[in-house]
Amino acid sequence: MLKVLKDLEVYSPRYIGKKNLLISNGIIEDIFEEEKYTDIPVKDMKGMYAFPGFIDGHVHVIGGGGEAGFTSRIEEIKTKKLLKCGVTGVIGLLGTDSVTRSLISLFAKIMALREDGINAYMVTGSYSYPVKTITGSVEKDMILIEPVIGIGELAISDTRSSGVDAKELKRVAHEVYVSSLIGKKSGKIIVHVGKLPSKLSLLFETVKDGEINKNVFLPTHVNRNYELLKDAAKWVKSGGYIDLTAADEESRSISVKEAVKFLLKEDVNLEHVLISSDAQGSLPSFNGNGDLDSIRVSDCSVLLNSFRECVESGMGVEEALRMFTSNVSGFFGFNSGKIERGKRADILFVNPSDLTLNAVMVRGEIHALDGNKSGV
Known part of the structure; x- marks a missing residue:
């Protein structure tokens, strides 16, 4: 019409x-x-x-959680919720739980969101390595299943990760790259980065010989603390991209507004910075012994709030808007943003x-x- x-x-x-x-x-x-x-x-x-409609590149569309037992499982996101948050495009993924949350259920939810008009895609896998898939291999998932554009969120520098090493990460990056060529996909690995002191060292180790393009990887949650954010700035200045997680006031992470200010002081190219919500994911807090202290639920409304905070802090509308729209679509190859x-x-x-x-x-x-x- x-x-x-x-x-x-x-x-x-x-x-x-x-x-x-x-x-x-x-x-x-x-x-x-x-x-x-x-x-x-x-x-x-x-x-x-x-x-342009916001593209949220990190959404637990079928719900995340589980670190506090079965009662901490989070519900699926609704299309009405996404629209209310200004989100017209999403990438769905699994997190910690790839047992009671399945990739088949994730695929079904992505297709349901598409029926509602949302520009929805997904990544195969979860926190764990070896990578869990729908068909039995990364290549088949990416080549044969249209919405699958890569893998993630593969965890590093986190007590919940599988301890993947550089050799293994390089191998799976090659799989993603070759599959992206055959399947005409963007071919990305969304990398969950935790709070451990190793920060992004595994990614730097994986790409140091030049065999793997840095832009296969998208390290996310890199605004957890300033030490990690400084490592992320180094990653961008070497040619990579990063994803900041928009946070609410209760979060212990650095706000998007403050993270962007820091990155500008570090002379980082903001065209290589994406912002996502981690919506419907769990926000667990652990003590020094690794025991769970508390758990909350993330919300996609943090995107609009973070955008307004950036503008109110003096950033231009154009510059702020890119990190929620065209930077995301450019990185993932979407016809939107x-x-x-x-x-x-x-x-x-x-x-x-x-x-x-x-x-x-x-x-x-x-x-x-x-x-x-x-x-x-």
């Missing part, structure tokens, strides 16, 4: 001014200023900001006065914040 959205202040994420958008079959067909397409229904957006001709019509309609979310367009359909289709 064709529709024209009129009078939008468009961030692509680059600010391109006041524009009108022609939407057809879930795609942005045209971006224009002059009056045209007069025979097509027009929706006046009254000067609202238009942002930008407001451009030919891209998916995944758009956030934002109030200019306070950067609050008014409505969301996903695959060309406008939804109110309760998840229902809306005329805005």
Whole structure:
């Protein structure tokens, strides 16, 4: 169905001014200023900001948890929740629990989210090594199962990891790379990084001979503390990418706002920085003996909150927006994350006065914040 959205202040994420958008079959067909397409229904957006929909590259879509027993298992995320958080694209993954949480269930949830319009993908595997898969091999999962774009979140520097070494990590990276060529996938390994002093040393060891491209790996949760963040800055300056985890006020992690300030002081290229929520994952806290002290649930609302905090701290809207949109789509090779001709019509309609979310367009359909289709 064709529709024209009129009078939008468009961030692509680059600010391109006041524009009108022609939407057809879930795609942005045209971006224009002059009056045209007069025979097509027009929706006046009254000067609202238009942002690309956020792409959350780290979501436990079928729920995470389990470190405090079966009662700590977290529920699946709902499409309405994602839209309310401004999320129009996700990468689903498993975490600690790959026994009571299955990759087949993860695949089914990804397909359900797609039916709802979400631009959804997944990675095979979990924290553990050897990598658990659906078909019996990484290659078959990536080549034969369309939504599978890599593996993760493989854990390192964490008491819950499997102690994978550089030789093993290099072997699986080769599998991912070759499979990405055959299956035409981005071929990424999302690497969960814990609090142990080894930090990113395993990744540096794995790529030191140049056999493996650094950009196969995406170390995530790297804003746990400043020592890890400093190692992450070194990783980016050597050509790699990193993923910051947006945190709420109760988290012991460094906030996105403060992490970005630190990275800028370290002369890090922010185009290599992604931000995700870890939504529906567990946030366990362990004491010095490795015993669990407490556990909480992460929420995708931290993305919008972190974006606003970055802007309120003095960062430009364009610069902040890239880390939630085009940086993510560029790294993973998605046809979204930008407001451009030919891209998916995944758009956030934002109030200019306070950067609050008014409505969301996903695959060309406008939804109110309760998840229902809306005329805005």
